[in-house]
Amino acid sequence: MSDDHPRPKGSDIAGRKSDHLDIVLATAAADRPERLTTGLEAIRFEHCALPELSLAAIDLSTRFLGRRLKAPLLISSMTGGPERAARINARLAEVAGDLGIALAVGSQRIAIEGRATGGLDRSLRRLAQDVPILANIGAAQLGLGYGTAEAMRAVEMIEADALIVHLNPLQEAVQAGGDTDWQGIFTRIETLARDLAVPLVVKEVGAGISASLARRLVEAGVAAIDVAGAGGTSWAAVEAERADDPLLRRTAMAFADWGIPTARAIAGVRAACPDTTMIGSGGLRSGLDVARAIRLGADLGGQAAATLAAADHSAEAVAAHFAAVIQELRIACFCTGSADLAALRRAPLID
Amino acid sequence: MSDDHPRPKGSDIAGRKSDHLDIVLATAAADRPERLTTGLEAIRFEHCALPELSLAAIDLSTRFLGRRLKAPLLISSMTGGPERAARINARLAEVAGDLGIALAVGSQRIAIEGRATGGLDRSLRRLAQDVPILANIGAAQLGLGYGTAEAMRAVEMIEADALIVHLNPLQEAVQAGGDTDWQGIFTRIETLARDLAVPLVVKEVGAGISASLARRLVEAGVAAIDVAGAGGTSWAAVEAERADDPLLRRTAMAFADWGIPTARAIAGVRAACPDTTMIGSGGLRSGLDVARAIRLGADLGGQAAATLAAADHSAEAVAAHFAAVIQELRIACFCTGSADLAALRRAPLID
Amino acid sequence: MSDDHPRPKGSDIAGRKSDHLDIVLATAAADRPERLTTGLEAIRFEHCALPELSLAAIDLSTRFLGRRLKAPLLISSMTGGPERAARINARLAEVAGDLGIALAVGSQRIAIEGRATGGLDRSLRRLAQDVPILANIGAAQLGLGYGTAEAMRAVEMIEADALIVHLNPLQEAVQAGGDTDWQGIFTRIETLARDLAVPLVVKEVGAGISASLARRLVEAGVAAIDVAGAGGTSWAAVEAERADDPLLRRTAMAFADWGIPTARAIAGVRAACPDTTMIGSGGLRSGLDVARAIRLGADLGGQAAATLAAADHSAEAVAAHFAAVIQELRIACFCTGSADLAALRRAPLID
Amino acid sequence: MSDDHPRPKGSDIAGRKSDHLDIVLATAAADRPERLTTGLEAIRFEHCALPELSLAAIDLSTRFLGRRLKAPLLISSMTGGPERAARINARLAEVAGDLGIALAVGSQRIAIEGRATGGLDRSLRRLAQDVPILANIGAAQLGLGYGTAEAMRAVEMIEADALIVHLNPLQEAVQAGGDTDWQGIFTRIETLARDLAVPLVVKEVGAGISASLARRLVEAGVAAIDVAGAGGTSWAAVEAERADDPLLRRTAMAFADWGIPTARAIAGVRAACPDTTMIGSGGLRSGLDVARAIRLGADLGGQAAATLAAADHSAEAVAAHFAAVIQELRIACFCTGSADLAALRRAPLID
Numbered sequence A, B, C, D: 001m002s003d004d005h006p007r008p009k010g011s012d013i014a015g016r017k018s019d020h021l022d023i024v025l026a027t028a029a030a031d032r033p034e035r036l037t038t039g040l041e042a043i044r045f046e047h048c049a050l051p052e053l054s055l056a057a058i059d060l061s062t063r064f065l066g067r068r069l070k071a072p073l074l075i076s077s078m079t080g081g082p083e084r085a086a087r088i089n090a091r092l093a094e095v096a097g098d099l100g101i102a103l104a105v106g107s108q109r110i111a112i113e114g115r116a117t118g119g120l121d122r123s124l125r126r127l128a129q130d131v132p133i134l135a136n137i138g139a140a141q142l143g144l145g146y147g148t149a150e151a152m153r154a155v156e157m158i159e160a161d162a163l164i165v166h167l168n169p170l171q172e173a174v175q176a177g178g179d180t181d182w183q184g185i186f187t188r189i190e191t192l193a194r195d196l197a198v199p200l201v202v203k204e205v206g207a208g209i210s211a212s213l214a215r216r217l218v219e220a221g222v223a224a225i226d227v228a229g230a231g232g233t234s235w236a237a238v239e240a241e242r243a244d245d246p247l248l249r250r251t252a253m254a255f256a257d258w259g260i261p262t263a264r265a266i267a268g269v270r271a272a273c274p275d276t277t278m279i280g281s282g283g284l285r286s287g288l289d290v291a292r293a294i295r296l297g298a299d300l301g302g303q304a305a306a307t308l309a310a311a312d313h314s315a316e317a318v319a320a321h322f323a324a325v326i327q328e329l330r331i332a333c334f335c336t337g338s339a340d341l342a343a344l345r346r347a348p349l350i351d
Ligand SMILES: Cc1cc2nc3c(=O)[nH]c(=O)nc-3n(C[C@H](O)[C@H](O)[C@H](O)COP(=O)(O)O)c2cc1C
Pocket: A076, A077, A078, A079, A080, A105, A106, A107, A136, A165, A166, A203, A204, A205, A206, A228, A229, A232, A233, A281, A282, A283, A284, A302, A303, A304, A305, A306, A308, B001, B020, B021, B024
């Protein structure tokens, strides 16, 4: 910046300035900070070396949407293109029914618009007769004109016990052509909560729901919250991967670690809404993570991405996956001396 | 999740959704958090640059189970299959006798059931005449019907000074076919403590004993606690390594870092049970770690895994290993200006 | 250090001492600590999953130096050798005018001394008619005799709205032949602030301005502060790269992480000078970083190095770069539910 | 540990137990914790962007042992085997004299015993006429019978201004055949402090001097303390490198990170002994580290290992090295706006 005082090796100012440019250009490496985590990994249970329990007799059952679950688990909403989706949905429904856990389907927009069902029809309920099934539409659709009628169509199409509205403003914002006019959507959710024949659940898709928003939603009549916090699937990172335009990719990547980490979202929502049914989700990998989510205040743990490989493979793989998740949750109860989920919620932590 | 608004490059929704699936599948890398440590590495002694001591004259002697030890060390319980075990036990006993340190044998279940002794007979006592020898059975065996008679058989078989009951609920839970009905075991330990002719010691195997459990055990008549905390040998990781079934392996790995870190377990148990004999163990690598365990409140330091390579080799290797551990402990005393273990317990730390 | 007591393997003292020398020499690796960061990465916004806004309608406009900006952005000063500079300046001016953001030119010393303009003439203003343009001279020049006349020449030459004086004591100190007599410069800045026909802005170049200096400058009549904090371009590292002499390089590298990190500089200056216009700059990579700077108290965000690759390429690349930055800032507003910059300043953070 | 319940794949207990042994043996990797640092790297000065100083006019002079230094630097004691030592000592003395900084010679034991001078004779004083020269003997020698007579011989041999006694209990303890009977040494230091004709300085060699020991030494009549803290040269690591016996090496490595980090030692000693002359040393790499040491309370900064490469090369290399150190210290003063060392001691830090 200051210039041309005598310089040892015959270099002139112009050369020096141009050097500056080149060195800065060469060293402008994007330093990506540490990948964001869910915060669940920091929740450590105090080990109970002498449980006075039988592992097999630990009671993981709970109630959700008026039905009994054998374990506090929700298979979180996933869409995946019509053909693959049909097979995946059938597998998930079969296993949900067999294991007695809840199932949420992916966005039903295409099915509602009558273009393809992707398996989102009454066959699902036949596969999973006694467990809660949750329908799913996007908040952006509410903004684009969907109302109670379309919502009920989604519910009835699969004989669902409840409807999920998913909130995904970041995903819409970082993709080309996303729906980013969200004015009036809150009011529409309020209306839906009042008019819909089944309970309304609101979820995020991986950036988390804050304590203050959860409270407003509950006051508006929403029956349950699924936090879907940050630290697991990052839709900004996924959209970055898909983007062709390098600048769009960069923009998406700038938000790869955006969001409220799952552990914090769960604890925040529980503190703000002590009596609301809450699903803890976003980056849960194992039954131990489910145990941690429950310890922090969740009623159920939800999983999407971690089940995907199995769902893409076979019903047997999905069954084996969730059997392992349930066994892990059971071991977490055993090794904290917790006979049931109520006891797990009081299990001592190591700070 | 929201769908089919006009998109720049002719991609359709179905393709987009399928992209999502594939990208999430490809990036689902299991992010293993930092390996858990014992916490001992964070205990730093304040250096004393002018000790006013002779290193050779530092007094490391202590008493344990009515006998004198030349150094506050316990060779922790290890089993290893009959043939190898016999050789290993003989080597350990010889060195324990020579160096004046305590010896705990591995689980005596097979020997009690009369199927093979693995060297667990009176020959051990002949090799280690003046030092404490500790017998060992598993809590799971108590659950499966062992009582005072079997326990005394374990003690007498090797002329032991005390009996260890080991607690390993996590190890049982993560292996195929483990014993996981632990109902009633606490009461059986209580009975044993009352009826047994020798003192009863309770230990974990690498997940730690909590302060509250230690207190309950002491109130039940247990004479000494060996914390065997987390940060060293992880039995979940070992069982994961052995598992053939990938899901069993995954379940075991989910608990690889479970447990109360050794440093915390020692401090917790000492605070809860100020007058109980306590062995600090779990991941102790060197005599400096033994010094740290003692500084935190342990009476003795125990080592299993770190002695194994030497034990698998020769008595000379075991002797050299423990000579080094003792020298390291001595240097820790020297460089903190501690003339004996009582002084070491008061040595200033750097925070 | 102590010597020649009997040693096991026949080694003599002389040999031992020489060993010491060689081992120490071999292990003298320079351990560079973790690269300093701006601190902005630690500022995490609480996600708002239900914004009640239209992304496109978010109002990013602000006023600066009496003109309206469409977004709170300043292209920070860069010089780069006459030929390249001319092209770069023209591109930056064109884009600043088109996008409605502010432009600061690089040091005008060479142009003032009449040796080459590097495009620093009235053509700039024609390219960027309605946006603030800032002239630039170095504090070291004030020390070497520049006064109000030269300063006004810099301003008039490009029809600037304000004059920046840049402070770069570290850069001067770590380069061969830098200007390091800074006595009296504060007084000269004070005089300039009083006598100059346009507002005076003071900036650093990547080491930050402290709260106490900012307050003194404001009391001396300076109209705005650009913190240009540490964590982005490190001039010490750049000069190290350029240095031929290894010791000069070492000296420069010793200061590679010197400076007040940008986040801290912004917060400090805002606390000390609540009502002063402040540009937050130094290592801002994306519009999300601009949002963080504004949340911490900046009125505008400035960028130099991150724009350089585009500036070296074409006006289109610069336009695309800043369009992305603006979109990122807009998304940060959207996903915090902030309708404008005033709302962004109150957006809740995650601690 | 529990045994032989039915197991899936026909494996028997013996096999399982032997598996355990092998897996534990294979995974017993020594996890070396993060390398200890001096703590100086965490001391960050607040940048002063407008110094109002001339770099060249900054006054680095100070007084030490009744003589004037042009910069607050001590070349710390180093021995290195007779032939190399002679050349090294001459080079260091020449540069110390030329630059006006203090010189401490390495251990004079061999020279005192008349076996070889290693250049430790009156030629040193001729090369460095006006600067403080410090003689050096080891505390262990005091333990082995050295008294005031031998100490004065060390002083007179090189016309020293003071005598250093170095404390190195750890180094003695981790080497084969080290002197580890340190009983009575404190009293001998006390006597020496009283009887010696020149001031007595006490130093460590890389493990630090604690606040409490410093106070006792000062009360015993010691004139100055050189902390020589941990984070730089680790003698345990050096001795580990030299050890032939793997267990001796292991023992030495267990103490590689032992000691009071330099930053903490300096601050501790200064708090305990507000008026005592103190040399801050141990791992100082640059003049910036010297500035940090002074900011924490040291009067001088000392360097051994960092000067060694230059000392092993030529007087010119040593001169260039210390010129750079002095320039770095000067830049630290400049960029904190400190006109002299007293000002540097009050320079604001960033926390
Ligand atoms: C392939 C895929 C498709 C998804 N599709 C939907 C969807 O249609 N509707 C929805 O509410 N969430 C959808 N999600 C979000 C998930 O329901 C979940 O909230 C999010 O991925 C975080 O959980 P996870 O970390 O367990 O994946 C999808 C997730 C994945 C991985």
